Amino acid sequence: MTTKLTDDVHWISSCHPDDEYHMHMSEYLIRGENGTVLVDSGSSHYRDEIIAEINQLTDGNGPDVILLTHSTLPHTENVPAFESEWGEIKTIAATGRFPEIVGLPDAEARQLNAPVEFAGRPFTCMHPLLTDVTVSQWVYDHESGVLFTAEAFGHYHDPGNCDLTTAEMDGGPSADHVDAFYLDKIPFVDYLDRERLGNAFETLFDTLDVTYVAPIHGNPIPGERLDRYVDDVIEALEPPTTA
């Protein structure tokens, strides 16, 4: 399904169900001055529904640029399928060198830490403050103020909350859903100095004017809810007392 996040940023999401809760597998489509930028290509599991949503948003033309937040399978598997659907698409891998070894022989390597224009719109790609694998990046869209992230800022959600921002969810995402996500995805929690990581998040949001944090695996978080959300994340990173 697609939800309009800002005037020109659209949130496309599929839900991966478990016994109790869902996990988002999201992509974001941004309308730039000269075309559209798709952040992430989603999971091959949901390929058909993603293609249908993008067709609707782009009048069947497909995106002009694909900007990947992580170059791991299964998250890159849709790139070849999208190209057979819509023709060649400029693709930016979440790696500085050798995109072919992450399975993306035709992709371009990323440029970090300075604004780069895609579809006539400036984006800054940066190393994530917290993620699992090294072939990942966060992307800041200077015009909308949306920061796209993986894996940090992910959380599970209850069925029924699939297409809401955290501000629209009753009481926001539950601490349990944040906690369970981090325990699943961040296997090195035991080694993190949570205070220093918390300081880094604080510095990030003091430096950057963020309208939304838009995660690949969670509901988008509006800027005014970030302080509380970061507190929940730091709390979630506390290792359980009984292993």
Place this chain on the structure above:
Amino acid sequence: MTETVSTPKHRELSDGLYWTQECLPLGTLTELGQFDLEEWVEADEDVHGCQNAYLLSDERNLLFDTLTQPNGDDVVELIDDLLEGESLDYLVISHPEANHAGNTFTILDAYPDATLLVPGEAAGYGSGHGAEHELYHIASDTPADVDQVPNEIRYVEPGETIDLGTHTVEFEAPLFPDHSFTLWMSERTTNTLFTVDWMGFLHQSSNCVTLASDLDRDVAVEQVFRFHALAFPWMRFADLDAIERAVDDVRDRLDPDVIAPAHGMVMTDGLDTYLDRFLEAVEALSREGEPSNMESKLEYILRPPEVDR
């Protein structure tokens, strides 16, 4: 400079245990301006990153990781050569990342009787949402209907062993994982610990597929630092005491004679020295995560577009 992944080289570590390596040329000192490499590399010398895979040839044969897709055909050819016409019985995937698992289906296709062993349990505290999904879709040539692959696919967990004949491997819970589905492996006869992403380091182009103790220079902390900064970016925010406790656990409990990493050289002598070097490297890395450093770094990274014009 054309940057291409080298074709796989190999070396026999001990009877029936083969180390295969492909190298990623990262450039020379001038091209790596932001690196401080003087200590361990000459100005005109290429720096390499690498990927390793390990083959055990015994009564039953096992391959640990696959190297990367540009080398798919070469990897199959090399395994064929080393196995001298015998078949592969087990392919083990340490974790579902393309640089470790990218040739999974190419290799399974070449060896339809091989069993694929993948980590079945999340490495951290979690149960691992979406395990099946993450683990089956590990290569871009994954068949649309993966259930139709003739190979048996089996989840394995820490503590499980496989008897290969004279060698026995055991799967270990990883002490330093990145992806939540990760397994380390040990081999009992040689007392080798396969540490996957941990304990790698960059190397000079003269030192490909060479034992750490046979390199033409000592391993510098900088080599270890640069690699771990890439592979484990979270180490900037590391709790150094917790890291040291885990390293002690490797020394005391696992107590290997050989450390065989996925992105560095095999270490057979003086393992304590290399472990100490890792501790120095992570200490240096954690200084990058100090609030004052993060502040200037983030201000630099996040400067608005007009500053650049």
